Structures are given as C-alpha cells and as structure tokens.
Amino acid sequence: KYARLYMSRSAEQRASTIVLAPGKDDRQQINEAIRAARQDRGELGRETEICTLIKSDMTRAERRDAARYQPGVIVEAGRRFMLGPQKGERCEVVGVAKGKVIARMSDGREWKFDPRKTSNFQVYDEARTLRVAEGDRLIARGAIEAEGADGKPVRITNGTALDVVRVTDGGVVVRDNHQQEFEIGRTAQVDYGYALTTHQAQGQEYAHAIAHAESSRENLTSLASLYVTLSRAKDGA
Structure with a gap:
C-alpha cells in the first residue's frame, strides 16, 4: 500500500x-x-554490494554486561588496544567467559576484554550485504x-x-x-x-x-x- x-x-x-x-x-x-x-x-x-553494519541499540548499562554480547555481534575498536585490535578494526564476538567478551580479530587471534573496564569501542548487531544500484x-x-x-x-x-x-x-x-x-x-x-x-x-x-x-x-x-x-x-x- x-x-x-x-x-x-x-x-x-x-x-x-x-x-x-x-x-x-x-x-x-x-x-x-x-x-x-x-x-x-x-x-x-x-548494481554493486556494500557491506553495512547495523548499530546496536544497547544502552550504556547493557554495553557493560558481557552476557549481552551474543555470537555474531561486531565490535569495532575506537583506538589501538594492547594485544588487541587496531583502531578501526572490526572483531566478531565468538563467546563469553568469566565476565569477558571473546572476539575474533581479523588475523584470527582472539581478543578478550571486560566491557565493564573497557571503553572506546562501538557495537553492531550484525554485518549484512546491501545491494545498491x-x-x-x-x-x-x-x-x-x-x-x-x-x-x-x-x-x-x-x-x-x-x-x-x-x-x-x-x-x-x-x-x-x-x-x-x-x-x-x-x-x-x-x-x-x-x-x-x-x-x-x-x-x-x-x-x-x-x-x-x-x-x-x-x-x-x-x-x-x-x-x-x-x-x-x-x-x-
């Protein structure tokens, strides 16, 4: 309609x-x-394809709760993290353990971080392909x-x-x-x-x-x- x-x-x-x-x-x-x-x-x-990220609508309090990070969620680093991702690098959440989020970096290594003690990152619900013409x-x-x-x-x-x-x-x-x-x-x-x-x-x-x-x-x-x-x-x- x-x-x-x-x-x-x-x-x-x-x-x-x-x-x-x-x-x-x-x-x-x-x-x-x-x-x-x-x-x-x-x-x-x-036509072409664009990989687009869907920003999470988690509240600030929810972002601090590791249990909220489901597998497949994308975390984008807002700065360089020691033993972790570079600024702008996107990592895919693969699990949660002992209050820490486990995310896979682009080189295959795992980055473990406590969202209660970590800042300067963005969270996206998913990455999907958009057909654009x-x-x-x-x-x-x-x-x-x-x-x-x-x-x-x-x-x-x-x-x-x-x-x-x-x-x-x-x-x-x-x-x-x-x-x-x-x-x-x-x-x-x-x-x-x-x-x-x-x-x-x-x-x-x-x-x-x-x-x-x-x-x-x-x-x-x-x-x-x-x-x-x-x-x-x-x-x-």
Whole structure:
C-alpha cells in the first residue's frame, strides 16, 4: 500500500517524499517494496554490494554486561588496544567467559576484554550485504569516511540522505541534498532511505510525507511520534 502511494507520485515529487514507519520491521519492508517497484520500472542502474553494519541499540548499562554480547555481534575498536585490535578494526564476538567478551580479530587471534573496564569501542548487531544500484536513495546510519570530489577525505554525518550517482571500482559515488558528491567504499553504515522510522526522521525535512500508522500499535504511534511524523512534511502529508 505505502509503496504504491509512493510510486504513484512523479519522480520529482518522490525525490522530496519520505515514508514514515512506526518500527524497524515496517521500515525495512517498505524500503524493500519501493526498491523492488523501482527495479520493475527500470529506474535503477548498475548494481554493486556494500557491506553495512547495523548499530546496536544497547544502552550504556547493557554495553557493560558481557552476557549481552551474543555470537555474531561486531565490535569495532575506537583506538589501538594492547594485544588487541587496531583502531578501526572490526572483531566478531565468538563467546563469553568469566565476565569477558571473546572476539575474533581479523588475523584470527582472539581478543578478550571486560566491557565493564573497557571503553572506546562501538557495537553492531550484525554485518549484512546491501545491494545498491545507481539511482538508489540511501541514508547514512552512522558517520561515514568518504572522499570528496577534490580527492580530500570527508566525513558524512549520521542521518544524511544520499542518492547513488554511479558505481565505481571501489564503491559508489553518492550525492547529498546540497548536491555535493562523495565516494564511499564497499563497507559503510548505510541503508535504503525511502522509508524511515519516526525516530530516524527527527531533524530532517521533506516536502511530502506518507505516514504508516497502526492503531493496534499504540506504543509506537504515540502523540509524540505523530507530532514528529506530521512536522516532517513542509507541504503536506
């Protein structure tokens, strides 16, 4: 339904339209439906794959609890750890023992750390492969290190809407709403950006919004969320 509403608009209108969903599952389903419809219409070009990380929503207290670290969770080092990973290195959790998290580093060695005594690292629920094509609409799900048109390093901020301009040997060139172009690599925190949750939409502005709301899910469609939903659109919802 929501994909049909979105696709019924002109290409110009769709460029400034967002679908707002109450939860993550709804957002993912709507994104996939819209993307499939665009593929059927031949609107998407050359494809590639990007490895994207899904940031964990663990609270600060939960991050200190080793039992919360399930196998498959990704830990990214924010600095160099002695006898552990280098800054920026990603390790996969393989187990927990005696209050310590056991993670496998890129060279195969195990890194054991106590999350109560360790800081400066990020936690991701999973790494998954995202099919990305020329013409796709993406959104940054975290800070992304990219390369500007002048070849200089650029940091794309979390929540930035990005349109895929072209596929390159090293990744994809994307364009933001200010018409600035950047090249991002094949590992980046991005997701499809046709639909967002009301939480993700905070601080963003679109000319049009299509709101997905279910009365049976009152916890996800509170008055606060409804206010965010309606205030996102400048011209109409």
